[in-house]
Amino acid sequence: MVREKPVTLSDIATRLNYSTVTISKALRDHPDIAPKTIKLIRSIANEMGYTPNLMARNLSARRSNTIGVVVPKIAHFFFGSIIESIYDVAFKHNYEIILTVSQENAERERKHIQTLMAMKVDGIIISISQETKDYEIFETVRKRGVPLVFMDRIPKIKNICTVRVNDREGAFKAIDHAINLGYKKIAHFAGYNEINIGKERYQGFADAMKKHNIPINKSWVFRGGFGESYGYDSFMKLYKENNLPDLIFTVTYPVALGVYMAAREVNLRIPEDIDIICFGNAKVQNFLSPPLSCVNQPTEQLAAKSMEILLENINNMDEFECKEMSISTDLILRGTCIKFNKS
Amino acid sequence: MVREKPVTLSDIATRLNYSTVTISKALRDHPDIAPKTIKLIRSIANEMGYTPNLMARNLSARRSNTIGVVVPKIAHFFFGSIIESIYDVAFKHNYEIILTVSQENAERERKHIQTLMAMKVDGIIISISQETKDYEIFETVRKRGVPLVFMDRIPKIKNICTVRVNDREGAFKAIDHAINLGYKKIAHFAGYNEINIGKERYQGFADAMKKHNIPINKSWVFRGGFGESYGYDSFMKLYKENNLPDLIFTVTYPVALGVYMAAREVNLRIPEDIDIICFGNAKVQNFLSPPLSCVNQPTEQLAAKSMEILLENINNMDEFECKEMSISTDLILRGTCIKFNKS
DNA sequence: CTGAAAGCGCTAACAT
DNA sequence: ATGTTAGCGCTTTCAG
Numbered sequence: 001m002v003r004e005k006p007v008t009l010s011d012i013a014t015r016l017n018y019s020t021v022t023i024s025k026a027l028r029d030h031p032d033i034a035p036k037t038i039k040l041i042r043s044i045a046n047e048m049g050y051t052p053n054l055m056a057r058n059l060s061a062r063r064s065n066t067i068g069v070v071v072p073k074i075a076h077f078f079f080g081s082i083i084e085s086i087y088d089v090a091f092k093h094n095y096e097i098i099l100t101v102s103q104e105n106a107e108r109e110r111k112h113i114q115t116l117m118a119m120k121v122d123g124i125i126i127s128i129s130q131e132t133k134d135y136e137i138f139e140t141v142r143k144r145g146v147p148l149v150f151m152d153r154i155p156k157i158k159n160i161c162t163v164r165v166n167d168r169e170g171a172f173k174a175i176d177h178a179i180n181l182g183y184k185k186i187a188h189f190a191g192y193n194e195i196n197i198g199k200e201r202y203q204g205f206a207d208a209m210k211k212h213n214i215p216i217n218k219s220w221v222f223r224g225g226f227g228e229s230y231g232y233d234s235f236m237k238l239y240k241e242n243n244l245p246d247l248i249f250t251v252t253y254p255v256a257l258g259v260y261m262a263a264r265e266v267n268l269r270i271p272e273d274i275d276i277i278c279f280g281n282a283k284v285q286n287f288l289s290p291p292l293s294c295v296n297q298p299t300e301q302l303a304a305k306s307m308e309i310l311l312e313n314i315n316n317m318d319e320f321e322c323k324e325m326s327i328s329t330d331l332i333l334r335g336t337c338i339k340f341n342k343s
Numbered sequence: 344m345v346r347e348k349p350v351t352l353s354d355i356a357t358r359l360n361y362s363t364v365t366i367s368k369a370l371r372d373h374p375d376i377a378p379k380t381i382k383l384i385r386s387i388a389n390e391m392g393y394t395p396n397l398m399a400r401n402l403s404a405r406r407s408n409t410i411g412v413v414v415p416k417i418a419h420f421f422f423g424s425i426i427e428s429i430y431d432v433a434f435k436h437n438y439e440i441i442l443t444v445s446q447e448n449a450e451r452e453r454k455h456i457q458t459l460m461a462m463k464v465d466g467i468i469i470s471i472s473q474e475t476k477d478y479e480i481f482e483t484v485r486k487r488g489v490p491l492v493f494m495d496r497i498p499k500i501k502n503i504c505t506v507r508v509n510d511r512e513g514a515f516k517a518i519d520h521a522i523n524l525g526y527k528k529i530a531h532f533a534g535y536n537e538i539n540i541g542k543e544r545y546q547g548f549a550d551a552m553k554k555h556n557i558p559i560n561k562s563w564v565f566r567g568g569f570g571e572s573y574g575y576d577s578f579m580k581l582y583k584e585n586n587l588p589d590l591i592f593t594v595t596y597p598v599a600l601g602v603y604m605a606a607r608e609v610n611l612r613i614p615e616d617i618d619i620i621c622f623g624n625a626k627v628q629n630f631l632s633p634p635l636s637c638v639n640q641p642t643e644q645l646a647a648k649s650m651e652i653l654l655e656n657i658n659n660m661d662e663f664e665c666k667e668m669s670i671s672t673d674l675i676l677r678g679t680c681i682k683f684n685k686s
Numbered sequence: 687c688t689g690a691a692a693g694c695g696c697t698a699a700c701a702t
Numbered sequence: 703a704t705g706t707t708a709g710c711g712c713t714t715t716c717a718g
Contacts, residue, residue, distance in 0.1 A: 006487065008695060019705045024697060034703060049483075054461045055407065056695035059398040059710050074430075075423030084418050087444050091451070096458055099442040101430050108434070115439060118397045140392075144349065260630055287603055289632030351711060362689045367713065375687060399711035402694050690717080701706070 007048045016044060027052070058120065066096045067310065068116030070126040072104045072153070076254070077282035078299065079127070082151070085303030086125065093311060095122070102129045104225070110137045123147035123310045128155055130195055130225055147313035151306045152297075154196045161313065163306040163325045167197050167279070170295040170329035171204025171249070174277050177331060178247055179212045182340030183275070187220035187245040189234050189255050198223070201251050201279055220245050224255075231258025239266055244274055247337065253280040256292055270336060277337040290335025301327050350393045359387060370395070401463065409439045410653065411459030413469040415447045415496070419597070420625035421642065422470070425494070428646030429468065436654060438465070445472045447568070453480045466490035466653045471498055473538055473568055490656035494649045495640075497539045504656065506649045506668045510540050510622070513638040513672035514547025514592070517620050520674060521590055522555045525683030526618070530563035530588040532577050532598050541566070544594050544622055563588050567598075574601025582609055587617055590680065596623040599635055613679060620680040633678025644670050 009020040009027075016023070018041070026033045026041040027050075033041075058064040067090060071079045083099065090097050098121060102109035109129050114137070116124055124146060135155050141148050149161045178186060188205045191198025202221075209216050220238070224230040231250055235258065238244050250256040256278035260270065268274050270290060277293045285292040309323050352363040352370075359366070361384070369376045369384040370393075376384075401407040410433060414422045426442065433440050441464060445452035452472050457480070459467055467489060478498050484491050492504045521529060531548045534541025545564075552559050563581070567573040574593055578601065581587050593599040599621035603613065611617050613633060620636045628635040652666050 006695095010695080020695085021697080021706080022704055024695095025704090028697090032703065037703080051457060051461045053402075053463060053695050054458075055398050055402040055463050056710090057697075059396075059402055059694090059712090060696045060698085062697095062710075064398065073427075074417070075420060075427050077418060080418030080423055084416075084444060084446075087417075096462070097442065099440065101427065103427075114394060115397075118394045119439070120396065120398050257627070257630055284600070284627040284630070287600055287627070288630050349711095353711080363712080364689055364714090365687090367711095368688090371713090377687065380687085396711050399694090400713075402696090402710090403712040403714080405694075405713095688718085690715105692713105692715085694711105694713085696710090698709090699707090702704085 006053065007050045008053070009050075012041065012045050012048060012050060015048070016041065062120075063122055064120050065094060066098055066119070066121045067307075068098045068100065068113075068119070068121035068124040070100050070102060070109060070112050070116070070124065070128075072102050072109075072127060072129045074099075074101050077284070078253070078280055078297070081299040082127075082303050085300045086307060089304055089307040093307075104129045104131060106132045106134065110134075113137050113141060117141065117144055117146055121146070123149070123314045125149050125151055125306050125310055127151050127153040128195070129153075130192060130198075133194060147310055149306050149310045149313075151302060152197065156194075156196070159322050161309050161321075161323050163302055163309060164196070164327070165297045165302065165329050166326045167200035167329075168204040168207065170297075171201040171279060172208045173204075173329070173331050174249060174279070174295050174337070175205050175208035176211065177333075178249070178275075178277065178337055179208060179214065181337070183247045183337075184214055185217070185220075185245040185247070186214070187217075187222075187238070187248045189222045189224065189231055189248060189250045189259075191226060191251040192223055197279075198251060205249060217245070219243060226252045226254060228254045228258035228261065231255035232262045233258070235259045235262040236266075239268075244268075246341070247275045247277065250276065250278040253278050253282050253285065253292070253294065256294075260288060260292075271338075272341050275337055275341055281332060285334065288335075293334045293336045293338065294332050295329050296332045297329055298327060349396065350391045351396070352393075355384065355388050355391060355393060358391070359384065405463075406465055407463050408437060409441055409462070409464045410650075411441045411443065411456075411462070411464035411467040413443050413445060413452060413455050413459070413467065413471075415445050415452075415470060415472045417442075417444050420627070421596070421623055421640065424642040425470075425646050428643045429650060432647055432650040436650075447472045447474060449475045449477065453477075456480050456484060460484065460487055460489055464489070466492070466657045468492045468494055468649050468653055470494050470496040471538070472496075473535060473541075476537060490653055492649045492653045492656070494645060495540065499537075499539070502665050504652050504666050506645055506652060507539065507670070508640045508645065508672050509669045510543035510672075511547040511550065513640075514544040514622060515551045516547075516672070516674050517592060517622070517638050517680070518548050518551035519554065520676075521592070521618075521620065521680055522551060522557065524680070526590045526680075527557055528560070528563075528588040528590070529557070530560075530565075530581070530591045532565045532567065532574055532591060532593045532602070534569060534594040535566055540622075541594060548592060560588070562586060569595045569597060571597045571601035571604065574598035575605045576601075578602045578605040579609075582611075587611075589684070590618045590620065593619065593621040596621050596625050596628065596635070596637065599637075603631065603635075614681075615684050618680055618684055624675060628677065631678075636677045636679045636681065637675050638672050639675045640672055641670060 013020045026038045100112035190202045222234045281296040356363045443455035533545045565577045624639040
C-alpha cells in the first residue's frame with residue numbers, strides 16, 4: 001500500500017511563496033489576511049487535498065475539540081440513546097467524541113479516564129460503573145483541570161457537576177401510583193446502595209410506602225446489579241420460597257426483562273399473577289407482552305444538559321461552577337401496573 | 344478552576360539531572376537504559392504524577408494507537424453489540440476507539456471520515472449508511488494510506504477489505520426453511536438494493552423461491568430503509584389492499600418490530616394470521632410475543648474479524664492485502680415461522 | 687549507557 | 703497584510 005505523503009501547510013506555502021503562518025491564518029479565516037488571499041489559498045489548499053493534522057494543531061493550540069465519554073455499557077438502550085444525543089450536540093458544536101466503555105468495571109474505567117486525559121480531551125462526561133467505589137481518580141481529574149460532568153450515575157463526592165434524573169421522585173411516582181391502584185405487597189429489586197441510582201430509587205420506593213403506611217417487607221427487597229440475570233434470580237428465589245409479592249418494581253429495565261423470563265418459565269402470567277413496573281424506558285417495552293410500564297428518563301434532555309454544562313465549563317474555565325441539575329421523570333403506563341390484580 | 348500544569352518529560356529530567364531523551368527512553372523500557380536507571384526514573388515519574396501527552400507523542404511517533412469507527416446507528420442492538428466487541432479487542436491491543444455515528448446520513452459520514460483521517464487514526468472500521476452512494480471518499484482514504492475495513496454494510500467497489508455475514512445464504516436458509524414448512528405466499532420487506540445487505544438478502548430470498556419454483560409476487564416485495572416505520576407502513580399498505588401474504592421476511596429486526604406493531608393495531612395475530620421472520624438477532628426478540636425467529640449474525644465474530652484484519656493491515660502496511668471475509672449465519676427458531684399456519 | 691540536535695505540523699506573539 | 707521567531711511535548715537519529 002502506497003502512502004501518499006500528506007500535504008502540509010508548508011507544502012502550500014512553498015508552492016504559493018507565502019509563509020506557513022500566512023497559510024495557517026488564511027485557512028482559519030484569520031482577520032489578518034486579505035479576503036482575496038484567503039480565497040486563493042483556500043482554493044489551492046483544496047486542490048492539493050490539504051487536511052490539517054489535528055494532532056499537530058491540538059498540540060500547539062492546547063485544545064483538542066474533543067470530548068471524552070465514559071459509560072458502563074453500550075448495548076443498552078438507555079446508554080445507546082444517551083450517546084446518540086451526546087453525538088448530536090457534539091457534532092453541532094464541532095466536537096469529536098472519544099467514547100470509552102467501562103463494562104461496569106472500575107479498573108477499566110480508571111484506565112479510560114487516564115487515557116482520555118493523556119489524549120488531552122477538553123472535557124469528560126461520565127456515567128460511573130456500578131462497582132466504582134474509589135473516587136481518587138476524579139480528584140486527579142479535577143487537579144488536572146479537566147472539566148468533568150457526571151451523568152445519571154453519580155459518585156458520592158462534593159463539588160462536582162452532575163446531571164441526573166430525579167430518581168427518588170420518579171420511583172415515588174411509580175409506587176405511589178401502584179399503591180393507589182390497590183397494591184400493598186410490593187417488592188423492589190433495587191440496585192446497589194453505593195450508587196446513587198440504586199440508593200435513590202430505593203428511597204423513592206420507601207417514601208411511597210411510608211406515605212401510605214405500608215411496612216416494607218425486607219424479604220422482598222433485593223440488592224444487586226442492573227442486568228437480566230439479577231432479575232431472573234431474584235424472582236426465582238421468591239418463587240421457590242413461595243413468597244411472591246403482587247408487584248415487583250425493578251431498578252432498571254433489563255432487570256424487569258429477567259423477571260419476564262422467569263415468570264414465563266414458571267408459567268406465571270403478567271400482570272394477572274404477578275405485576276411489574278420498572279425504572280427506565282426502552283422502545284421495545286412496547287413490544288413485550290404485556291407492554292411494560294415504566295418511569296421514563298428523558299435521555300435527550302440528560303445528554304443535552306450534560307453537554308451544555310460541560311461546554312460552559314470548557315469555555316469558561318475561570319468562572320467555573322459546579323452545577324447540579326436534576327431532571328423530572330414521568331410515568332409511562334402501558335400494559336403493566338395499570339390495575340390491581342388481586343392475588 | 345485552577346489548572347495544575349501537567350508534568351512533562353523535561354520536568355522529570357531537570358529534577359533528576361538527566362536529559363529528556365533518557366527519561367523518554369526509560370519510560371518506554373528502551374534497552375538503551377540501565378534497568379536501575381529505569382526503575383529510578385519510573386518511580387520519580389510516578390511520584391510526580393507524570394502522564395504522557397499523547398498528542399505530542401503521536402505527532403512525533405506518527406501513529407496514534409487509535410482506531411476510528413463509523414457506524415450508522417448506535418441505539419440499535421446490532422451495532423451496540425458490534426461496538427462493544429470492537430472495544431474488547433481494541434482494549435486488549437491497547438488501542439483507543441474514536442467512535443462516530445453517521446445517523447444513516449452520507450454527508451455526515453463523509454465528514455466523520457475526514458475528521459478521523461485528520462486525527463491521524465491508525466485505521467478505520469466502517470459500516471456505511473443506507474444512503475451512501477458516492478464512494479469517492481473511500482478512494483481518498485486509500486490514497487492517504489489509511490487502512491480501512493468495511494464491516495457488514497459494504498459499498499460496491501473493488502479491492503477493499505470486507506468482513507460480512509453471508510447474507511445471501513442466511514436469507515436463503517430462512518426462506519428455504521419456511522417453504523419446507525409449507526409457506527408459499529411470502530413477502531419480503533427488503534432493504535435498498537444499493538446496499539449489499541439489501542441486495543443480498545433479497546437474493547437469498549429469491550434463490551429459495553426459485554429453488555422451490557415459487558414465483559415472486561412483486562406486490563409483496565418492498566424496498567426501504569431499516570427502521571420500524573418502514574415495516575409498519577409496508578404492512579399497513581398490504582393490509583389495506585387486502586393483500587396480505589402468509590409470511591413476511593424482513594431485512595432487519597426493527598422492520599419486524601414495525602410489523603408487530605401494525606399487526607397488533609389491526610388485531611391480527613402472529614403467527615396464526617400472519618407469520619414473520621427477520622434477518623438479525625436481538626436479545627429482546629426472546630421477550631416478544633410470540634418470540635421472534637431470525638437469522639442470527641454472530642456480532643462478536645464480525646467485530647473480532649474486522650479488528651483482526653485491520654490490525655494486520657496496520658502492522659503490515661507494505662504487504663497489504665485486501666481480505667474478504669464472510670461469516671456464516673444460523674437460524675434461530677423461536678415462536679415464529681415454526682409451523683405453517685394455513686390462512 | 688547517555689545526550690545533543692533536529693524535527694513532527696501547527697499556532698501565538700511579536701515584529702515589519 | 704505578511705513574516706520571523708519560538709515553542710507545544712515528544713521521539714528518532716547519531717555522536718560520544
